[in-house]
Amino acid sequence: MSTKQRIEAKLEEAFKPESLAVIDESHLHAGHHHHGSDHHAAFDGSGETHFRVRLVSEAFSGESRVARQRAINKVLAEELSSGVHALAIEASAPGEPRRR
Template sequence: MSITRSIEAKLAAAFSPERLEVVNESGLHAGHQPSFDGEGETHMRVRIVSAAFEGMGRVARHRAINDLLKEELDAGLHALAVEAAAPGEPVRW
């Protein structure tokens, strides 16, 4: 299973989101280091709206997602951008 699909499955199971988007942004980072060509799944963005985040601050939401995706981070996911919101909160996407 790809990292993208693994992330989607874990987030869906844990947070029952109203909206979920997992974007592979690895290609945007090609050339940032001499040996990195932008291939693979090393830089991801998670956009998620879930009632599970109601009453949680931004840092707590990020920690919950990072804790859930620890296996992917330990296996080589280099960067994870998180845009998490509760229903009714404004989002930029």
């Protein structure tokens, strides 16, 4: 199972979303250096390391933006500690306008 598939499965199970998009944006970061990594070479854009999550779930009703991000980060803690370098989160409750 790919990292993207694991992220999708975990978010589906935890939040029962009305809509979910997990977008692999790793290729957009080619040439960037990863701060704090043990290597000094520029990232080549390969692998599954940078993702954007767009998630609409009733579970987020009445929750702050920070609380929503913390909840998602908690569910994806294993991925964030083992290869996922960046996670952009766009989380909302049904009926809320999307933030960009």
